[in-house]
Amino acid sequence: MLTWIKQLMAGSAMAMAIGFTGITVTSVAYADDAKPAVTAPAVATTPAAPAAAAAPAPTPNKGDTAWMMVSTALVLLMTVPGLALFYGGLTRSKNVLSILMQCMVIFSVITVLWAIYGYSIAFTEGGAFFGGMDRLFLGGMTPDSNAATFSKGIVIPEYVFMAFQAVFATITCCLIIGSFAERAKFSAILLFMILWFTFSYLPIAHMVWFWPGPDDIKDAASLDAITAKAGWLWQKGILDFAGGTVVHINAAIAGLVGSFAIGKRLGYGKEAMKPHNLVYVMIGASLLWFGWFGFNAGSALEANGSAALAFVNTYLATAAAVIGWSLAEWISKGKPSMLGAASGCVAGLVAITPAAGFVGPMGALIIGVLAGIICLWGVTGLKKMLGSDDSLDVFGIHGVGGILGALLTGVFAAPSLGGTGIYDYVANAVAPEYSIVSQLWIQSQGVITTLIWSGVVSFIAFKLVDLMIGLRVNEEEEREGLDISSHSEEAYEI
Amino acid sequence: MKLITAIIKPFKLDEVREALSEVGISGITVTEVKGFGRQKGHTELYRGAEYVVDFLPKVKIEAAVEDGILERAIEAIEKSARTGKIGDGKIFVSSIEHVIRIRTGETGAAAL
Numbered sequence: 148m149l150t151w152i153k154q155l156m157a158g159s160a161m162a163m164a165i166g167f168t169g170i171t172v173t174s175v176a177y178a179d180d181a182k183p184a185v186t187a188p189a190v191a192t193t194p195a196a197p198a199a200a201a202a203p204a205p206t207p208n209k210g211d212t213a214w215m216m217v218s219t220a221l222v223l224l225m226t227v228p229g230l231a232l233f234y235g236g237l238t239r240s241k242n243v244l245s246i247l248m249q250c251m252v253i254f255s256v257i258t259v260l261w262a263i264y265g266y267s268i269a270f271t272e273g274g275a276f277f278g279g280m281d282r283l284f285l286g287g288m289t290p291d292s293n294a295a296t297f298s299k300g301i302v303i304p305e306y307v308f309m310a311f312q313a314v315f316a317t318i319t320c321c322l323i324i325g326s327f328a329e330r331a332k333f334s335a336i337l338l339f340m341i342l343w344f345t346f347s348y349l350p351i352a353h354m355v356w357f358w359p360g361p362d363d364i365k366d367a368a369s370l371d372a373i374t375a376k377a378g379w380l381w382q383k384g385i386l387d388f389a390g391g392t393v394v395h396i397n398a399a400i401a402g403l404v405g406s407f408a409i410g411k412r413l414g415y416g417k418e419a420m421k422p423h424n425l426v427y428v429m430i431g432a433s434l435l436w437f438g439w440f441g442f443n444a445g446s447a448l449e450a451n452g453s454a455a456l457a458f459v460n461t462y463l464a465t466a467a468a469v470i471g472w473s474l475a476e477w478i479s480k481g482k483p484s485m486l487g488a489a490s491g492c493v494a495g496l497v498a499i500t501p502a503a504g505f506v507g508p509m510g511a512l513i514i515g516v517l518a519g520i521i522c523l524w525g526v527t528g529l530k531k532m533l534g535s536d537d538s539l540d541v542f543g544i545h546g547v548g549g550i551l552g553a554l555l556t557g558v559f560a561a562p563s564l565g566g567t568g569i570y571d572y573v574a575n576a577v578a579p580e581y582s583i584v585s586q587l588w589i590q591s592q593g594v595i596t597t598l599i600w601s602g603v604v605s606f607i608a609f610k611l612v613d614l615m616i617g618l619r620v621n622e623e624e625e626r627e628g629l630d631i632s633s634h635s636e637e638a639y640e641i
Numbered sequence: 642m643k644l645i646t647a648i649i650k651p652f653k654l655d656e657v658r659e660a661l662s663e664v665g666i667s668g669i670t671v672t673e674v675k676g677f678g679r680q681k682g683h684t685e686l687y688r689g690a691e692y693v694v695d696f697l698p699k700v701k702i703e704a705a706v707e708d709g710i711l712e713r714a715i716e717a718i719e720k721s722a723r724t725g726k727i728g729d730g731k732i733f734v735s736s737i738e739h740v741i742r743i744r745t746g747e748t749g750a751a752a753l
Contacts, residue, residue, distance in 0.1 A: 419692040421685060486687055527689030540688060 214450035221441025222314035233431025240423040241628025269352040275379035295360020296448040325539030326402030342608040354378040364572040389446035391501025395549030401605040402541035408609035411536035432489035443503035457503035464515030468495020471519025494522035497548035502556040507565025557590035648730040660717035680728030
């Protein structure tokens with residue numbers, strides 16, 4: 148195990164060396180380093196904004212800080228135990244512990260990697276695809292370091308920002324395991340996650356979310372200077388409030404590739420593989436809904452009106468999706484099921500994620516109800532067409548819901564349809580013009596980029612892991628169940 | 642002595658127990674079981690995956706009785722467990738060679 152990690156670290160270091168040539172390793176763009184006196188971010192030293200150095204140091208608001216710490220803990224609750232229970236209930240009873248274990252350990256591994264190099268690569272200034280190394284081992288971060296928000300002059304402690312982004316990375320990795328549940332080797336999953344996190348999650352997060360912050364945008368020239376330092380898709384103008392591309396599409400395509408690479412479960416299509424505990428599934432889905440308020444409303448990075456809008460949309464879209472899925476199931480299959488309602492809940496949450504702070508409440512209702520109906524097709528019609536054993540329907544719900552949400556964000560963000568439009572940091576007001584067609588094209592580029600990038604990285608990572616240690620357990624172990632064969636324990640005693 | 646083994650619908654258990662008490666049966670053993678007979682199973686649907694469930698839950702009652710009350714015991718079960726719909730279950734009767742009460746060592750009818 149240690150040797151793989153060493154090889155992997157060496158590999159990552161090499162890739163970074165290749166990927167980050169030409170990056171200056173001077174400072175984090177939006178955070179004042181250890182010295183509170185030098186408040187203005189790195190941009191201040193550029194000729195475009197000489198006046199910035201004179202601005203007084205912004206201090207974090209206590210309400211914002213408190214809200215973001217609570218949000219971070221809420222997102223943690225989504226994975227352990229929310230997602231773990233949601234997934235665990237869907238498996239057969241002989242595999243439930245393997246799912247809980249994978250969630251908890253992947254969560255922990257990614258958390259540690261985030262502190263070591265993940266945060267730095269995703270959220271510091273570097274190239275358009277990978278960030279820099281300024282915050283390796285969280286170096287230079289102190290209680291006085293601040294991170295920018297979406298409002299000029301408003302900052303939050305960088306420690307909180309780092310932790311908030313960490314829980315996003317962890318849940319994204321945990322989402323993937325649903326696609327190859329009940330048959331994958333534990334060590335293979337861990338190794339895959341380390342590779343995928345490094346080469347897919349980090350660059351996609353950087354591409355979509357990284358920018359130096361709005362504080363130094365004064366005019367068109369300074370806007371261009373700031374935008375040029377942002378991630379590749381941010382520069383294009385992608386709208387992804389809380390992670391439709393970064394989290395859901397990214398994870399879903401990785402899962403789908405995994406379900407093909409690992410192969411179907413023994414007896415798939417012949418034996419009954421029904422969920423062993425729908426009560427867990429309902430509890431898990433409900434915890435996800437609860438935690439998602441931190442995920443979406445927290446993504447505003449402040450306790451303000453934008454957070455309030457995201458909060459309301461997260462609330463409404465999910466309810467609409469539960470109704471959408473249940474009604475569609477009632478009409479098409481004859482009966483509405485608890486599993487359907489819980490699945491609709493998650494589908495709605497996924498779809499509203501990229502849109503949460505950009506669309507109006509009525510837009511959220513439409514996105515929700517469509518997500519409920521279309522994701523039902525995702526786990527039935529589309530699943531048959533794809534022909535893989537995506538055990539817990541990661542692609543059917545997170546992939547389909549994520550793509551739907553990412554695209555509809557471009558539609559319902561339009562002020563004419565009740566959305567917020569796009570904020571112009573030069574005019575300090577919402578831009579008067581909004582083109583649905585051109586925003587849809589930008590959103591599509593985000594979707595396609597994520598599908599291809601994550602798909603290719605996943606394929607290579609699965610092949611590598613297969614060559615090194617093999618992807619799945621042997622037939623006997625699979626029949627016995629992973630709880631006993633991989634972890635030597637059982638969930639239930641009779 | 643005979644052993645009555647009856648497979649009944651689970652929700653009929655209380656009625657059957659009362660009916661058996663009335664004819665003077667002092668003890669029964671109950672087990673939750675699954676099985677299939679003429680009653681068809683049902684289908685379950687999970688996100689579009691359809692599973693036919695052949696085995697339906699039933700309750701199995703075992704009671705050892707003296708020959709003298711056998712007929713009345715069978716009649717009691719029949720009456721109390723019957724709904725008239727398919728799936729009401731069956732009653733099997735078999736002979737018992739020997740009975741021993743563990744605590745006292747009594748045998749035969751005295752052990753019942």
